[in-house]
Amino acid sequence: MGRNDMSEQANSQIQAASPSFETEVDILTIEHPLREAARMFARNKAAVGGLILLVGILILTLVVPFFYTVDPFDLVWAPLSPPGTENAPFGTDYLGRDILAGIVHGGSATLAVGASAALLAVVIGLSVGSLAGYYGGWVDEVLMRITEFFQVLPTLLFAMVIVALFRPSVATVAFAIGVVSWTAVARLARSEFLRIRSLDYIKAARSISSSNRRIIWLVILPNAMPPLVVQATLAVGGAILFEAGLSFLGLSDPNVMSWGFMIGSSRDYLMDAWWTVTIPGIFIFLTVLSVSLIGDGLNDATNPKLRER
Amino acid sequence: MTEETLLSIENLKVHFPLKTRGFSAPKSFVHAVDGIDLKIAKGKTFGIVGESGSGKTTTALAVMRLVPITSGAITLGDQRLDRLEGEELRRARRHMQIIFQDPYSSLNPRVRAGAIVREPMDLMDVGEKSEREDLVAELFRQVGLRPEQQALFPHQFSGGQRQRIGVARALASQPDLVVCDEPVSALDVAIQAQIINLLRKLQAELGLTYLFISHDLGVVQYICDDIAVMYLGKIVEMGDRISLFKEPLHPYTWALLSAVPSADPALRDRADRIRLQGDPPSPIDPPPGCGFASRCPFSQALCTMEAPQLRTIRTGHSVACHFVSDDGVPPQRKI
Numbered sequence: 001m002g003r004n005d006m007s008e009q010a011n012s013q014i015q016a017a018s019p020s021f022e023t024e025v026d027i028l029t030i031e032h033p034l035r036e037a038a039r040m041f042a043r044n045k046a047a048v049g050g051l052i053l054l055v056g057i058l059i060l061t062l063v064v065p066f067f068y069t070v071d072p073f074d075l076v077w078a079p080l081s082p083p084g085t086e087n088a089p090f091g092t093d094y095l096g097r098d099i100l101a102g103i104v105h106g107g108s109a110t111l112a113v114g115a116s117a118a119l120l121a122v123v124i125g126l127s128v129g130s131l132a133g134y135y136g137g138w139v140d141e142v143l144m145r146i147t148e149f150f151q152v153l154p155t156l157l158f159a160m161v162i163v164a165l166f167r168p169s170v171a172t173v174a175f176a177i178g179v180v181s182w183t184a185v186a187r188l189a190r191s192e193f194l195r196i197r198s199l200d201y202i203k204a205a206r207s208i209s210s211s212n213r214r215i216i217w218l219v220i221l222p223n224a225m226p227p228l229v230v231q232a233t234l235a236v237g238g239a240i241l242f243e244a245g246l247s248f249l250g251l252s253d254p255n256v257m258s259w260g261f262m263i264g265s266s267r268d269y270l271m272d273a274w275w276t277v278t279i280p281g282i283f284i285f286l287t288v289l290s291v292s293l294i295g296d297g298l299n300d301a302t303n304p305k306l307r308e309r
Numbered sequence: 310m311t312e313e314t315l316l317s318i319e320n321l322k323v324h325f326p327l328k329t330r331g332f333s334a335p336k337s338f339v340h341a342v343d344g345i346d347l348k349i350a351k352g353k354t355f356g357i358v359g360e361s362g363s364g365k366t367t368t369a370l371a372v373m374r375l376v377p378i379t380s381g382a383i384t385l386g387d388q389r390l391d392r393l394e395g396e397e398l399r400r401a402r403r404h405m406q407i408i409f410q411d412p413y414s415s416l417n418p419r420v421r422a423g424a425i426v427r428e429p430m431d432l433m434d435v436g437e438k439s440e441r442e443d444l445v446a447e448l449f450r451q452v453g454l455r456p457e458q459q460a461l462f463p464h465q466f467s468g469g470q471r472q473r474i475g476v477a478r479a480l481a482s483q484p485d486l487v488v489c490d491e492p493v494s495a496l497d498v499a500i501q502a503q504i505i506n507l508l509r510k511l512q513a514e515l516g517l518t519y520l521f522i523s524h525d526l527g528v529v530q531y532i533c534d535d536i537a538v539m540y541l542g543k544i545v546e547m548g549d550r551i552s553l554f555k556e557p558l559h560p561y562t563w564a565l566l567s568a569v570p571s572a573d574p575a576l577r578d579r580a581d582r583i584r585l586q587g588d589p590p591s592p593i594d595p596p597p598g599c600g601f602a603s604r605c606p607f608s609q610a611l612c613t614m615e616a617p618q619l620r621t622i623r624t625g626h627s628v629a630c631h632f633v634s635d636d637g638v639p640p641q642r643k644i
């Protein structure tokens with residue numbers, strides 16, 4: 001790592017300082033930013049690994065259900081059969097439901113809740129935080145009061161109220177989770193916007209007549225991205241776990257199987273039948289891992305400082 | 310011999326409200342710039358010197374309309390900059406540009422050097438679209454970079470080269486006034502001279518007018534035609550280079566000059582006697598009277614009661630001190 005850094009630095013210094021011949025030609029051909037980012041992403045082994053993992057999970061939850069048609073609510077075998085049992089490769093839960101069927105059929109609900117709740121949290125958090133940090137003054141004051149209000153609410157209780165008011169469904173659960181978890185994104189976005197706003201290149205942008213919209217979206221946001229992407233990937237993981245918590249309390253659609261539901265309903269059997277909780281737990285872990293590897297990779301791919309030429 | 314004035318500042322004040330919790334109106338203000346007047350002739354370089362916190366950067370930012378102006382008038386050519394808003398302000402911006410002190414934080418790390426220099430042209434409609442590529446390449450050459458380096462990102466350049474990109478960006482809109490806020494103080498000494506000479510060369514080629522801010526009197530003496538010395542948000546002495554360096558009148562100016570190796574030895578002896586001690590007072594709601602009184606060896610009762618006004622002592626040389634006589638005899642220590 002250290003050696004890499006050094007040679008990269010030395011390289012760029014040489015690039016910048018000496019009139020070398022090869023640079024003259026290829027330096028002028030500027031690649032399209034998206035293409036370049038894709039190329040950089042493809043070079044990152046961990047990120048590509050994460051992408052392959054996520055594609056695998058998507059195939060498992062979106063395609064495999066058409067082939068593995070066991071109903072996850074059917075009682076197929078003796079309760080609490082361990083993995084490897086005939087007809088139930090991942091074992092069964094306390095009612096004798098097939099855990100493999102739960103994994104295959106429950107993934108899509110979990111992913112849908114995780115992704116849409118995280119998206120909602122990021123959209124609300126980013127809007128609130130960026131406006132507060134950029135404009136400061138009374139805008140900041142008002143928005144931060146609102147954020148504080150949501151932050152001190154007991155999140156689980158609040159989510160329960162939302163879900164209880166409407167009928168529990170994938171959409172209401174996602175909405176409830178999104179609404180209670182945007183504050184962390186908002187605080188982070190605000191502090192990043194505050195920090196970057198005071199840098200000289202923002203003054204430079206203003207002095208060349210950039211509009212506020214341009215400064216917020218095209219100047220500050222790209223520079224604020226790295227911690228926000230990390231936060232967003234955390235939000236996906238957080239949302240999936242939150243969904244598990246709500247399911248445990250019986251606040252999810254009882255007719256929809258999800259990984260969280262599996263963990264929630266089998267929590268009491270952890271000591272007697274580890275697989276009932278551990279197997280869906282592993283899949284949640286793999287999902288969160290893949291998302292965070294991809295997030296890291298995207299960050300690095302769009303950060304010019306980490307690009308070796 | 311009348312020179313055409315490009316920039317004139319009249320009684321400019323910039324007061325920052327101190328943060329208050331909640332919505333209550335602020336009670337205290339930082340008097341960063343507290344009533345300054347100056348005029349810059351077209352094609353000249355006007356220097357502002359003063360120690361840290363004296364309000365130099367705030368003055369620069371006020372001229373650039375990058376901080377809210379509390380009161381006063383700023384006129385560029387025949388346009389009242391302080392009154393412009395919205396679209397009018399955006400259009401006026403191409404006539405004034407700024408070079409920042411820190412070549413690291415003044416360039417967006419995610420934008421290539423070429424795009425950094427190109428952006429002002431696109432945003433402020435400089436030239437024809439088809440010409441801009443050539444204009445950018447030409448600017449790169451003018452500031453001593455190679456046009457092929459356009460594709461590089463800021464971190465791939467050295468500090469001095471980054472500052473050259475900053476200069477090119479400032480020139481991209483073909484401005485009349487270029488505000489240089491300590492453009493070399495973050496650079497190695499060897500590089501400083503290169504950038505200063507580049508600025509001088511560009512001024513000669515393009516007829517630029519500079520508002521040049523520095524705390525380094527050596528640099529200021531080399532590049533500036535007229536100089537104002539700032540202390541605690543006010544101009545305490547102002548004059549042309551020769552008069553100011555030869556016969557400084559304000560005790561604070563002597564103290565500053567004592568730090569310059571090239572200054573007249575006789576002057577340095579006098580300056581030695583009033584070596585600056587302690588820190589300047591806080592600019593938050595400053596008391597009435599001369600801002601320098603707390604550190605001035607000649608201070609008397611009058612100094613803490615009444616603020617001295619800037620008086621012209623001879624053509625092109627004025628000072629704000631109660632005890633400089635009208636014929637230019639500086640204050641003497643009472644025995």
Ligand SMILES: Nc1ncnc2c1ncn2[C@@H]1O[C@H](COP(=O)(O)OP(=O)(O)OP(=O)(O)O)[C@@H](O)[C@H]1O
Nearest residue numbers: 325339341360361362363364365366367368524592
């Ligand atoms: N946005 C702001 N809000 C509140 N106070 C400020 C703000 N900007 C500057 N100040 C204060 O105004 C005073 C003048 O600051 P300024 O940056 O203009 O000084 P300077 O002469 O450029 O100093 P330096 O040599 O350190 O750059 C300082 O006391 C500073 O703390």
Ligand code: SF4
Nearest residue numbers: 599602605612630631
């Ligand atoms: S007015 Fe008084 S305190 Fe101020 S510089 Fe002159 S002698 Fe010193």
Ligand SMILES: [Mg+2]
Nearest residue numbers: 365366367490
């Ligand atoms: Mg400054």
